[in-house]
Amino acid sequence: MSEVRDSEAGEKPSGVDPSAPHELAGAARVALEEFGRVQPSAIAELFLSARLRLTLEYEVSAGTFALSHGLEISAAARVWEGEQHGFAAGPVGSAREVRAVLESATRRLGTGARVPIPPAPVSAGPLPPWPPEPSMERARQQAEHIARTVVPHGVVVQALVLTRRTVWSALLRGGGAEGAHVESTEEAFLRCETSRGAVVDAVALPPDDDEASLVPLRERLTEAVSALEGPTEPADPALPLVLRPAVAAPLVAGLSWLLRGDVASATPALARAVGRKPFPSVLSVEDDPLHPLGTRRREVDDEGRPARGARLVDEGRLMGFLHSGETAARLGAEPNGRGLREGTSPPSPAAINLFIVPRGDALPANYTELTTRVETFTTMPRPGTVSLIAGGWEVRDGQRVRRIAPMELDLPLLETFRALRGVGADLTFFPTADGCGTPTLVLPPPRGG
Structure with missing residues (x-):
């Protein structure tokens, strides 16, 4: 019999007032109208964000649940007057606080990095309503179902978290222009014990409780137990590496970071490589905000620009970067709708559903197949280098012949992708890798073995 440990264990524990964001939006309209009358030569915008996070932790061995939740409403203001730009942000809960954020941005008007004025957002009608709150009973049932059907028999679950x-x-x-965006995501995270370290994995949960969404997670956890439990031998350093998607995912998340406009503007050699072919022809990279397998879905960014599909690398040729308005202006490029905000920060470039385009290249006859990643404290301890510990199999003539001990790999991003030999067809997106997607990747032997 399960029990719930929570200070507000009712069906709607968050106590969210669904009218609060809309009331603050009304206050923002009034503040902008007043601003326009006082400073007609300036342009101002207000960005309101209401973020509700609900986390359900399931203690599998004890059959208990712990629930935490919170709502944050913030406002960010940007003001332009001539060549000057001002920015301010902070939490808000009243009309007075919304006006104070706008006034603070006005006081901070000054020269500095060129921040272009984005085009006015195109309104699609009234601001959307606050989404319905999730059912706590449904979340509890989901957690129990995942623990019962996804985790391999005998495996100890250290943590099962639904977020x-x-x-x-x-x-x-x-002037009255306004746009809006509503996004809800639900994910299940698992941390399981093995004799060679913990395995962390996650899956995005669709709103319709489609059982098929759990199949990849179940298969990866089963593969992890198979790879990490049992006798092992050291890997043959002369064999090429085949990184299955679960192992390749942190590399692609690192590539997503490398292809941001702010990183490129701080790396002149990288910025100058646009139009050149720094990578092999097997590598193509896209960011598709509406990809059917992606974990997110967006049509506009947080600056009001259309978030269209972007081909960043085309058969080895660097085509461009992920841009906010500011980074595009720095590099003389066109914005591509990737100006996203994290909390109260100004818009900065970020991927939405970035992935390596699948190809289906043939695998070599003999290789080291890395199927499972063991948890590490961080996958990019140094900018531009991804560190992994991964286990798997030695494969000869297409057959697994022996289990190999987990290998430690330090992979410099540019050098690793320049050496890429092949790309599979099994594209998978991972919540644990910033939502990035990858197929199997084929690399040369480690350290030139």
């Missing part, structure tokens, strides 16, 4: 994030945002500009 639901709902973001409601509104972008309002002086």
Whole structure:
């Protein structure tokens, strides 16, 4: 018999007032109208964000649940006057606090990095309503079902966490222009014990409870137990590496970081490589905000620009970077709708559903197959280098012949992708890798073995 440990264990524990964001949006409109009358030569915008996070932790061995939740509403203001730009942000809960954020941005008007004025957002009608709150009973049932059907028999679950994030945002500009975005994501995270370290994996949960969404997670956990439990031998350093998606995912998350406009503007050699072919022809990279397998779905970014599909690497040729308005201006490029906000920060470039384009290249006859990644404290301890500990199999003539001990790999991003030999067809997106997707990747032997 399970029990719930929570200070508010009712069906709607968050106590969210669904009218609060809309009331603050009304206050923002009034503040912008007043600003326009006082400073007609300036342009101002307010970005309101309401973020609800709900986390359900299931203690599998004890059959108990712990629930935590919180709502954060913030406002960010940007003001332009001539060549000057001002920015301010902070939590808000009243009309007075919304006006104070706008006034603070006005006081901070100054020269500095060129921040272009984004085009006015195109309104799609009234601001959307606050999404319905999730059912706590449904979340408990989901957690129990995942523990019962996804985790291999005999495996100890150290943590099973269901997380639901709902973001409601509104972008309002002086003159009445406004746009809005609502996004809800639900994910299940598992941390399981093996004799050679912990394995952490996750899956995005669809709103319709489609059982098929759990199949990849079940298969990866089964593969992890198979790879990490049992006798092992050292890997043959002369064999090429085949990184299955679960192992390749942190590399692609690192590549996503490398292809951001702010990273490129701080790395002149990288910025100058646009139009050249620094990578092999097997590598193509896209960011598709509406990809059917992606973990996110967006049509506009947080600056009101359309978030269209972007081909960043085309058969080895670097085509461009992920850009906010500011980074695009720095590099003389066109913005591509990737100006996203994290909390109260200004818009910065970020991927939405970045992935390596699958190809289906043939595998070599003999190789080291890395199927499972053992948890590490961080996968990018140094900028530009991804560190992994991964286990798997030695494969000869297409057959697994022996289990190998987990290998420690330090992979410099640029050098690793320059050496890429092949790309599989098994594209998979991972919540644990910033939502990035990858197929199997084929690399040369480690350290030139």
